[in-house]
Amino acid sequence: MQIQPVLAALRRHRLATLLIAMEIALACAVLCNACFLVVQRWKLIQTNSGVDESSLAVLTVNGFEPNQVTDLNARMLNGLRALPGMQSVSLINQVPFGPQVGAAGISLDQGSFTNTIGVVDFVLAGPGTFQALGLKLVEGSLPSADDYLLATNLAPPDARVLVSRALADHAWPGQSPLGKEFWCDKLHFRVIGVVDHLARAHPHDWGAQSVEWTVFTPAQPGGSLAGTYLLRASPDELPRVLRAARDAVPKIAPDVVLDQENSQTIDDLRTDYFKSDRIMIDLLIGVIVTMLGVTALGIVGLASFWVQQRRRQIGIRRAIGATRGDILRYFQTENFLIVTFGIVLGMALAYALNLLLMTHYELPRLPLYYLPIGALVLWGLGQLAVLGPALRAAAVPPVVATRSV
Amino acid sequence: MFDYYLRLALRRCRQNVPMVLLVVLTMAVGIAACMTAMTIFRALSGAPLPGVSPYLYVATMDGREAVDKDNPDYQRPDSLLMLADAKALVDAHRAAQQVAVAQSLASLGNADGKRSEQAYGLMAYGPALQVFGVPLRYGRPWTEAEQSANAPVVVIDTHVAQKLFGIDNAVGRSVTLGQRSFRVIGVFAPWSPRMQIFNLGQRAGNVMGQDENFFVPAQASLDAGVGPFTSGECGKGAPVVSFQSASVAQCRWIEAWVRLDTPAQVGDYGRFLAGYAHVQHDAGRFVYPPQARLYGTQAWMTLNRVVPDDVHLNLMLAGGFLLLCLVNVAGLLAARFLRRQGDVAIRRALGASRRDVFLQHLVETGLLGLIGGVLALPLTWLGLWIVRMQPVSYADAARFSPGVFAILFALSVAVGLLVGVLPAWRMCRQPPALQIKLA
Numbered sequence: 001m002q003i004q005p006v007l008a009a010l011r012r013h014r015l016a017t018l019l020i021a022m023e024i025a026l027a028c029a030v031l032c033n034a035c036f037l038v039v040q041r042w043k044l045i046q047t048n049s050g051v052d053e054s055s056l057a058v059l060t061v062n063g064f065e066p067n068q069v070t071d072l073n074a075r076m077l078n079g080l081r082a083l084p085g086m087q088s089v090s091l092i093n094q095v096p097f098g099p100q101v102g103a104a105g106i107s108l109d110q111g112s113f114t115n116t117i118g119v120v121d122f123v124l125a126g127p128g129t130f131q132a133l134g135l136k137l138v139e140g141s142l143p144s145a146d147d148y149l150l151a152t153n154l155a156p157p158d159a160r161v162l163v164s165r166a167l168a169d170h171a172w173p174g175q176s177p178l179g180k181e182f183w184c185d186k187l188h189f190r191v192i193g194v195v196d197h198l199a200r201a202h203p204h205d206w207g208a209q210s211v212e213w214t215v216f217t218p219a220q221p222g223g224s225l226a227g228t229y230l231l232r233a234s235p236d237e238l239p240r241v242l243r244a245a246r247d248a249v250p251k252i253a254p255d256v257v258l259d260q261e262n263s264q265t266i267d268d269l270r271t272d273y274f275k276s277d278r279i280m281i282d283l284l285i286g287v288i289v290t291m292l293g294v295t296a297l298g299i300v301g302l303a304s305f306w307v308q309q310r311r312r313q314i315g316i317r318r319a320i321g322a323t324r325g326d327i328l329r330y331f332q333t334e335n336f337l338i339v340t341f342g343i344v345l346g347m348a349l350a351y352a353l354n355l356l357l358m359t360h361y362e363l364p365r366l367p368l369y370y371l372p373i374g375a376l377v378l379w380g381l382g383q384l385a386v387l388g389p390a391l392r393a394a395a396v397p398p399v400v401a402t403r404s405v
Numbered sequence: 406m407f408d409y410y411l412r413l414a415l416r417r418c419r420q421n422v423p424m425v426l427l428v429v430l431t432m433a434v435g436i437a438a439c440m441t442a443m444t445i446f447r448a449l450s451g452a453p454l455p456g457v458s459p460y461l462y463v464a465t466m467d468g469r470e471a472v473d474k475d476n477p478d479y480q481r482p483d484s485l486l487m488l489a490d491a492k493a494l495v496d497a498h499r500a501a502q503q504v505a506v507a508q509s510l511a512s513l514g515n516a517d518g519k520r521s522e523q524a525y526g527l528m529a530y531g532p533a534l535q536v537f538g539v540p541l542r543y544g545r546p547w548t549e550a551e552q553s554a555n556a557p558v559v560v561i562d563t564h565v566a567q568k569l570f571g572i573d574n575a576v577g578r579s580v581t582l583g584q585r586s587f588r589v590i591g592v593f594a595p596w597s598p599r600m601q602i603f604n605l606g607q608r609a610g611n612v613m614g615q616d617e618n619f620f621v622p623a624q625a626s627l628d629a630g631v632g633p634f635t636s637g638e639c640g641k642g643a644p645v646v647s648f649q650s651a652s653v654a655q656c657r658w659i660e661a662w663v664r665l666d667t668p669a670q671v672g673d674y675g676r677f678l679a680g681y682a683h684v685q686h687d688a689g690r691f692v693y694p695p696q697a698r699l700y701g702t703q704a705w706m707t708l709n710r711v712v713p714d715d716v717h718l719n720l721m722l723a724g725g726f727l728l729l730c731l732v733n734v735a736g737l738l739a740a741r742f743l744r745r746q747g748d749v750a751i752r753r754a755l756g757a758s759r760r761d762v763f764l765q766h767l768v769e770t771g772l773l774g775l776i777g778g779v780l781a782l783p784l785t786w787l788g789l790w791i792v793r794m795q796p797v798s799y800a801d802a803a804r805f806s807p808g809v810f811a812i813l814f815a816l817s818v819a820v821g822l823l824v825g826v827l828p829a830w831r832m833c834r835q836p837p838a839l840q841i842k843l844a
Contacts, residue, residue, distance in 0.1 A: 015831050019736035026729045034722070279795050280715055287722055291729055294431055298733035301427055305740040361714055
């Protein structure tokens with residue numbers, strides 16, 4: 001197939017060619033960036049919380065006085081454990097995707113605001129919570145019974161804790177975190193173990209790097225560890241068990257108030273936490289599909305017009321020996337050239353758009369491999385769109401050439 | 406001439422219906438997408454209290470007395486103050502108008518306790534109704550004398566008045582709030598800021614303004630056992646306060662808002678505020694450097710990200726989409742017009758000027774744009790309906806309004822003309838002679 005005659009023909013239709021190429025360029029820019037946004041949001045939604053989400057639920061009550069907590073905890077633990085299907089009930093201050101309770105800044109030495117590590121989530125947990133969450137210990141040891149100390153504030157004053165691997169790598173890169181110390185104002189902590197994954201309550205409020213900056217802090221029931229209970233049941237029984245637990249609260253502790261919004265399965269909390277991201281993904285996919293459809297329709301419309309306009313020329317070419325395949329390939333080549341021109345423009349545009357988005361949103365740079373993928377998609381779309389009109393062109397009989405010349 | 410061109414355009418639209426349909430539908434989808442995003446954006450931009458909020462400023466400072474339960478770092482400006490500080494700022498009378506307010510949620514009952522209504526309202530120290538421009542329907546706001554005497558007076562809106570008493574003018578009636586009976590001294594028309602502006606630090610995720618159903622003097626409300634909606638931040642050693650507690654003496658829970666009309670006033674007040682905070686710091690009350698600053702309402706909302714990023718992103722996406730549709734339509738129109746080179750050449754040979762040819766084609770594309778706009782109307786309505794069905798914080802902003810209709814009308818005509826300019830210009834440059842030969 002010779003390109004020269006195709007280019008010569010295109011030069012006579014500069015305006016239409018330019019418009020189609022611009023359309024492809026715009027589509028390329030929006031397509032690459034929209035796909036990139038979808039992938040970013042998708043990664044966000046896939047955040048690993050590190051806990052057995054499908055088996056866990058949380059139950060929160062409030063409206064009690066500080067002097068009632070020991071009694072309340074005992075009644076709630078016993079009452080809830082008695083429910084059929086309940087595998088375990090333990091105390092926790094916050095769960096992934098639930099309300100954030102224990103976020104605070106920590107530093108490597110006492111009282112220093114220069115040697116800071118960052119803002120971490122303190123997950124205060126009673127006996128049995130580690131097993132109930134299904135956390136994986138990768139280094140060190142689990143807290144012993146004496147490590148569960150009373151916390152009246154954020155954490156016990158001198159606690160032996162587990163940190164997530166992500167936090168350990170950030171705070172002590174290249175070193176074993178075991179035995180290391182850190183401070184939160186006057187509270188002192190010593191690391192005795194490392195857990196594989198444990199996400200903070202609001203994983204994405206603190207930046208992508210610190211999703212798992214958590215400190216698993218063993219604490220004795222009572223003090224500030226009261227009112228939030230972690231329920232574990234088999235995944236298929238969990239909704240029923242949670243309903244039973246919510247219904248049982250007025251009987252177990254008549255004077256407290258059940259926090260409806262924060263008494264849910266972790267799965268539901270997760271869905272709720274990511275709902276806006278999910279909607280954005282749907283919207284972006286909708287935009288991508290509509291945009292591709294509009295672009296394809298535009299190509300079909302213009303190609304049809306060109307075929308109609310050139311019926312006579314096609315007839316002449318057929319009459320002097322061009323095969324149907326030649327005609328088909330002519331239109332396909334023409335489309336390929338226009339789309340290629342558009343893609344070259346579109347790549348520059350895609351990068352510009354990405355830079356613009358980067359200045360306004362916390363978005364990384366567009367990875368280079370999006371561009372060839374986008375190009376392939378658009379080439380495919382162009383060929384698919386032009387196929388119909390090109391086939392119609394190929395079907396033009398040579399006899400047309402003899403009419404009304 | 407115009408109506409002749411219009412008749413011509415209509416006749417031509419009937420000639421090639423599939424092509425016209427494609428052009429018009431593409432435009433309609435683009436316009437509808439853009440209008441949906443723009444409606445939401447419009448509802449969430451602009452002043453939260455039109456005519457008032459551009460002059461309102463909120464005071465922020467690190468007013469912590471001892472290390473609080475949260476991070477010792479002062480991560481971002483904090484507007485919550487202790488009542489004592491808020492009172493001091495209001496009583497200083499250094500701004501044109503000043504008030505301290507906190508969001509409250511309380512149950513209001515009528516005298517015999519038979520009817521009650523759970524309502525949001527503002528606890529205030531100072532002339533809240535005047536500062537925020539709340540439209541008073543009956544009665545009057547409270548006086549300074551009533552406030553300093555902790556008189557149990559309350560101003561309610563017509564909604565609560567209807568619920569409790571079945572009438573709008575409830576002035577003089579008694580309302581039970583907490584453990585005390587309050588006298589209604591004023592009734593205002595339903596009022597809410599267009600967007601959330603109060604206590605932004607603790608109400609992340611709320612975009613739309615809260616309907617405020619009552620205003621009550623802060624001290625009288627606390628005396629009756631009704632506290633703020635959230636107790637704010639309480640220092641070390643403070644009793645554990647729960648949600649809606651009235652024992653907030655050691656907490657920072659109230660915000661100071663001031664009205665400043667000129668940049669000079671803003672500068673003066675900023676210096677006064679910094680001075681006040683420094684005195685407190687030097688006296689040892691504020692533990693940390695106070696970093697006191699004034700924020701205008703808009704800057705304060707931006708800082709606290711009241712309007713989600715997604716709204717801006719949607720607008721950009723929709724804009725890009727509309728642009729794509731426009732280029733597409735321009736391409737189709739160019740093809741459509743170029744088919745009629747022969748007709749144009751004859752018109753040109755018969756004496757039509759380039760201007761005539763250009764206008765004729767512009768009228769045609771304008772008409773197509775208008776049809777696109779008409780089709781976009783139900784599509785926009787559908788788009789807004791879909792957004793309203795979503796569980797997003799700004800769902801309530803997706804409402805059709807006459808303003809939106811006007812914009813849509815203007816946009817569709819503008820779009821029609823814009824896409825037509827290039828093809829029409831191309832047409833009017835046809836030399837007549839050559840075209841006649843071809844025809």
